[in-house]
Amino acid sequence: MTARPPTFPTSTVLGYPRIGPNRELKRALESYWDGRSTYQDLQGTGRRLREETWRRLDGLGLGALPSGTFSFYDQMLDTAVLLGAVPDRYRGGTDEEAYFAMARGAEGVTPLRMTKWFDTNYHYIVPEIGPDTSFRLDAAKPLSEVREAREHGLETRPVLIGPVTFLLLSQAAPSAPAEFAPLDRLADVLGVYEELLRELAAEGVEWVQLDEPALVTDRTSAELDAVRAAYGRLGSLPERPALFVASYFGDLGDALPALAATPVEAIGLDLVAGGLPGLYAATPGRPTDEAARPGEIPGKLLGKLLAGKTVVAGVVSGRDVWRTDQERALAALLALRDQAGPAAHVVVSTSCSLLHVPYDLDLEPGLDPDVRRRLAFADQKIAEVVELAALLAAAPAGQGTTPTGQGTTPAATRTAGPAPRPALEHASGHTLQPAPVRSPYAVRAAAQAEHLRLPPLPVTTIGSFPQTGELREARARLAAGELDEAAYDDLVRAEIARAVALQEGLGLDVLVHGEPERNDMVQYFAEHLDGFAVTRNGWVQSYGSRCTRPPILFGDVRRPEPITVRWARHAQSLTDKPVKGMLTGPVTIVAWSFVRDDIPLRDVVFQVADAIGDEVRDLEAAGVRVIQVDEPALRELMPLRREDQGAYLEWAVAAYRRATSGAGDHTQIHTHLCYSDADQIVGAIDALDADVTTIESARSGARILDEEAIGDFERGLGPGVYDIHSPRVPSTWEIEVALKAALRVLPADRVWVNPDCGLKTRTYEQVEAALTNLVAAARHLRGDQPS
Numbered sequence: 001m002t003a004r005p006p007t008f009p010t011s012t013v014l015g016y017p018r019i020g021p022n023r024e025l026k027r028a029l030e031s032y033w034d035g036r037s038t039y040q041d042l043q044g045t046g047r048r049l050r051e052e053t054w055r056r057l058d059g060l061g062l063g064a065l066p067s068g069t070f071s072f073y074d075q076m077l078d079t080a081v082l083l084g085a086v087p088d089r090y091r092g093g094t095d096e097e098a099y100f101a102m103a104r105g106a107e108g109v110t111p112l113r114m115t116k117w118f119d120t121n122y123h124y125i126v127p128e129i130g131p132d133t134s135f136r137l138d139a140a141k142p143l144s145e146v147r148e149a150r151e152h153g154l155e156t157r158p159v160l161i162g163p164v165t166f167l168l169l170s171q172a173a174p175s176a177p178a179e180f181a182p183l184d185r186l187a188d189v190l191g192v193y194e195e196l197l198r199e200l201a202a203e204g205v206e207w208v209q210l211d212e213p214a215l216v217t218d219r220t221s222a223e224l225d226a227v228r229a230a231y232g233r234l235g236s237l238p239e240r241p242a243l244f245v246a247s248y249f250g251d252l253g254d255a256l257p258a259l260a261a262t263p264v265e266a267i268g269l270d271l272v273a274g275g276l277p278g279l280y281a282a283t284p285g286r287p288t289d290e291a292a293r294p295g296e297i298p299g300k301l302l303g304k305l306l307a308g309k310t311v312v313a314g315v316v317s318g319r320d321v322w323r324t325d326q327e328r329a330l331a332a333l334l335a336l337r338d339q340a341g342p343a344a345h346v347v348v349s350t351s352c353s354l355l356h357v358p359y360d361l362d363l364e365p366g367l368d369p370d371v372r373r374r375l376a377f378a379d380q381k382i383a384e385v386v387e388l389a390a391l392l393a394a395a396p397a398g399q400g401t402t403p404t405g406q407g408t409t410p411a412a413t414r415t416a417g418p419a420p421r422p423a424l425e426h427a428s429g430h431t432l433q434p435a436p437v438r439s440p441y442a443v444r445a446a447a448q449a450e451h452l453r454l455p456p457l458p459v460t461t462i463g464s465f466p467q468t469g470e471l472r473e474a475r476a477r478l479a480a481g482e483l484d485e486a487a488y489d490d491l492v493r494a495e496i497a498r499a500v501a502l503q504e505g506l507g508l509d510v511l512v513h514g515e516p517e518r519n520d521m522v523q524y525f526a527e528h529l530d531g532f533a534v535t536r537n538g539w540v541q542s543y544g545s546r547c548t549r550p551p552i553l554f555g556d557v558r559r560p561e562p563i564t565v566r567w568a569r570h571a572q573s574l575t576d577k578p579v580k581g582m583l584t585g586p587v588t589i590v591a592w593s594f595v596r597d598d599i600p601l602r603d604v605v606f607q608v609a610d611a612i613g614d615e616v617r618d619l620e621a622a623g624v625r626v627i628q629v630d631e632p633a634l635r636e637l638m639p640l641r642r643e644d645q646g647a648y649l650e651w652a653v654a655a656y657r658r659a660t661s662g663a664g665d666h667t668q669i670h671t672h673l674c675y676s677d678a679d680q681i682v683g684a685i686d687a688l689d690a691d692v693t694t695i696e697s698a699r700s701g702a703r704i705l706d707e708e709a710i711g712d713f714e715r716g717l718g719p720g721v722y723d724i725h726s727p728r729v730p731s732t733w734e735i736e737v738a739l740k741a742a743l744r745v746l747p748a749d750r751v752w753v754n755p756d757c758g759l760k761t762r763t764y765e766q767v768e769a770a771l772t773n774l775v776a777a778a779r780h781l782r783g784d785q786p787s
């Protein structure tokens with residue numbers, strides 16, 4: 001690096017959505033996977049989307065444009081490829097075959113694990129690193145994107161996952177010794193980053209963004225040493241672009257001084273989720289006059305830390321859809337500029353990548369104008385960034401006092417959601433009443449055994465059956481007014497009958513209705529609850545080609561009428577076997593929505609819990625004997641810092657119990673969790689007090705079944721034995737092996753046999769084959785028949 005780094009333009013974003021404003025990438029990927037188009041076609045779509053994105057950002061007036069934020073599947077997977085960390089079992093075919101085999105599995109090879117990206121509903125592919133992984137630079141993607149942008153006359157900043165986060169989020173290869181951790185390979189990985197930086201410098205790239213979100217979670221002193229070592233080494237490379245290390249989803253804490261002491265030229269701070277203590281005394285829910293906590297940096301030291309650095313200030317939230325409170329955001333920027341001192345340069349940015357919000361509010365003309373005027377999607381947020389940068393540039397120095405005049409500025413730069421309607425139960429304290437207590441588990445288990453008369457190792461599924469094109473199309477026609485409600489209902493009833501008949505025929509023990517009436521397990525409930533708005537095109541990528549339209553929770557939540565009861569009644573009328581009532585839990589509904597932030601999150605969740613509790617009671621009254629209340633996001637909503645986690649788990653569990661504890665002893669309550677590192681929260685899962693918990697474990701190496709993790713968990717458990725995210729059909733033998741692992745730590749009367757998540761993304765052909773094997777494995781282990 002030369003003595004003076006290039007000036008960073010005054011505005012930027014950390015990343016942008018990539019699925020396409022009309023989900024063009026989703027369609028291109030699925031068409032390629034189905035063999036309806038070629039890899040060249042897919043690449044063409046990628047090129048068009050990247051060009052459109054750069055032109056869009058440039059057109060909106062953004063100063064510095066990112067590249068490399070595009071991906072055909074996931075940015076962690078891209079980084080594994082960049083570093084040559086492709087496990088041998090995926091090699092042998094073309095590069096794209098290896099890439100998609102790691103993501104989705106292929107004939108004879110299971111995919112890499114997939115898990116949640118911090119506390120978001122985005123899921124990443126977990127790279128596998130062992131002591132023998134041979135790293136080798138494959139810089140094709142970052143280089144070609146820089147060149148591609150230049151063809152359109154645009155200069156970009158390559159965005160990459162940083163080496164420390166890459167290794168901290170990777171998993172040890174199965175063959176690695178127990179004491180091995182991927183971070184042990186830091187020195188080798190840094191060698192590849194050095195080579196990459198040299199190549200980018202030779203290409204004339206001025207700035208590179210290295211994302212290090214793992215630094216906003218608790219880190220050991222050894223890990224902080226790794227940060228110092230990594231950026232000390234990369235920073236001292238003579239020929240390299242200027243380095244911008246981005247953090248997001250929280251505050252850097254002790255990692256800030258560690259990073260600031262290295263030669264990196266720019267540091268990105270999330271001033272919405274994190275804020276700088278001392279500078280931003282009031283993160284949401286934190287009193288403005290609170291003293292710095294241990295490990296926090298008082299504002300006055302900030303200037304010393306950041307002297308000579310560029311500070312990329314994330315003041316526009318990349319995680320919600322509310323418009324930014326411009327006055328507060330500007331006050332935050334001014335305070336930062338003053339406290340960081342004249343030797344620092346402040347750049348306005350988003351708090352994280354805009355990957356987590358929909359593209360453009362203009363694509364959503366149907367929203368209620370009262371809600372709409374408070375909203376900003378990705379493009380509106382970019383306009384906010386640009387405007388704030390202009391305001392900051394125009395403001396004279398020395399303005400960094402707050403509206404309260406205390407010399408500190410609140411970090412909450414977002415507006416509260418739309419003003420809620422006159423408060424109902426919330427204000428009266430009703431929502432905070434304790435939930436009724438169910439009888440002890442043993443009492444309930446006896447009542448349920450009598451009521452349900454299930455065999456040992458009962459076979460069930462998680463809820464959804466394949467969502468056929470016919471159903472999706474019918475829903476689209478219903479929304480467009482081209483199909484009437486009655487015709488749509490008939491179609492849904494027929495689909496329920498199909499799912500029930502299939503399960504009966506295959507011999508499952510607890511059936512489901514298949515959820516054909518639902519577009520999504522969260523959006524469907526939001527559409528039937530007061531207090532939510534839903535979008536027509538507000539798609540956000542969840543993983544690979546899969547997207548959701550997170551509902552917008554803007555007011556007080558109420559259930560005007562029963563939601564699922566008529567479908568549950570219909571399904572149960574078709575069979576004598578128990579059919580599970582199927583609901584989404586309060587934590588998950590809130591986690592996968594954009595939520596109001598004018599009342600504490602806990603109170604929002606409690607309102608939703610009460611609505612779901614009403615539904616539980618109505619299902620039971622309708623004769624439903626088993627009710628599943630899914631909480632796949634229980635772990636996801638957990639605060640990233642350990643000190644905040646206990647309080648969260650306490651209220652999250654309380655909310656779940658509010659929703660479910662109205663059920664009588666004979667009603668069996670199930671819950672389901674996926675992608676959740678469930679082994680880390682077994683205590684909380686136990687505290688949910690559900691009679692049966694089905695859980696993702698097929699793709700996480702069944703860590704929940706580790707004797708230490710499972711501890712004295714004393715209820716029913718269904719460790720997922722079939723990875724539904726892969727088109728692969730598991731063999732009976734594989735399923736038996738997985739079940740035997742469960743039977744080593746749990747008695748047979750508490751082990752359930754089920755896939756690891758819903759089947760909506762699979763085809764009927766795959767489902768029928770997989771469920772046939774599931775039933776065969778259970779029967780064989782019960783001793784009913786030979787395998």
Ligand SMILES: CN1c2c(nc(N)[nH]c2=O)NC[C@@H]1CNc1ccc(C(=O)N[C@@H](CCC(=O)N[C@@H](CCC(=O)N[C@@H](CCC(=O)O)C(=O)O)C(=O)O)C(=O)O)cc1
Pocket residue numbers: 121467469471472473475476518519520521522523542543545546547548549592632757760761
């Ligand atoms: C279980 N998971 C979920 C998460 N979050 C949720 N909100 N929901 C979940 O189920 N997080 C963790 C996991 C994994 N994540 C996902 C996320 C998304 C999917 C998925 O399958 N998404 C579908 C879209 C679902 C949907 O909303 N469908 C609608 C609209 C369908 C559609 O595209 N219609 C067409 C027109 C119809 C046609 O002609 O085909 C259109 O609008 O253009 C519906 O069914 O009505 C996806 O395809 O991405 C799975 C797991």
Ligand SMILES: N[C@@H](CCS)C(=O)O
Pocket residue numbers: 462463464521582630632672674757758759760
């Ligand atoms: N009941 C839902 C849970 C997904 S996490 C389903 O089966 O799709």
Ligand SMILES: [Zn+2]
Pocket residue numbers: 462632672673674756757758
């Ligand atoms: Zn699931």
